[in-house]
Amino acid sequence: MFFILKVWRQAGPRSRGHFQLFDMDGISGDTSFLEMLDILNNRLVSQGKETIAFDHDCREGICGACGLYINGRPHGPDDGITTCQLYMRRFRDGSVITVEPWRSAAFPVIKDLMVERKAFDKILQAGGFISANTGSAPEAHTTLIARKVAEESMDASACIGCGACVATCKNRSAMLFVASRVSSLALLPQGKPEAARRARAMVAKMDELGFGSCTNIGSCQMECPKNITITHIARLNREFLYRPG
Secondary structure (H helix, E strand, C coil): CCEEEEEEECCCCCCCCEEEEEEECCCCCCCEHHHHHHHHHHHHHHCCCCCCCCCCCCCCCCCCCCCCEECCEECCCCCCCCHHHCEHHHCCCCCEEEEECCCCCCCCEEECCEECCHHHHHHHHHHCCCCCCCCCCCCCCCCCCCHHHHHHHHHHHCCCCCCHHHHHCCCCECHHHHHHHHHHHHCCHHHCCCHHHHHHHHHHHHHHCCCECCCCCCHHHHHCCCCCCCHHHHHHHHHHHHCCC
16 A cells, blocks of 8 residues: 655754655555554664654553544544554555644644653642552452442543543543543542542643643544543533532
8 A cells, every 4th residue: 555644743842843745655454553654764764864753652552652643633533542553454545644743732742743741640640549558458349339330430440541632622621531530539439538629639730731621522532542431521520519628
């Protein structure tokens, strides 16, 4: 297969960026998107040119590092996947593919397709944790939790912090990320000690870091690779409004 890649190049956070075109031929449809970028970088190395910087780690859809904006969609033209799970057979032979980094003031570009996502870590540090006594692990059935509640908590905790929700939101809001973290803990008895302050502290930190507000458009849940829904934002709002303190 043959593709024309239109890739965003930017030397650093304070540098002026631009698009650069690359011809990619001989690409198998079974090649993943990141493997295709590896092939391109190998060719650039052989030509003595600077390679394209992009984030990746597990390449199994569980770490959230590989987020790219591809043809106007976070993670590309497929549903419920990360960029590393996108394969070139999803594109038409001969098509032009535009590749950009996440676009958000809270995610400044480091270089090329890499962005700084420490803002998510700071939100978690503000309240995305629980208090726990040290010592040996308690018996698994000491605290009983209904299966439906446990599964809903697990669904919320599936968030991998990739930032697709922020990238696709017209307001660049991180509400789905915050909601998933709050919801996963609010549903469980282990999350009660910090419940009085968790939602407010995390939302306040989100606002401080420059993320936008939520207007319930729902684009975040459409692009989330783990299919986390905005029902968790509703729970976040309840936690925010009705918790004492």
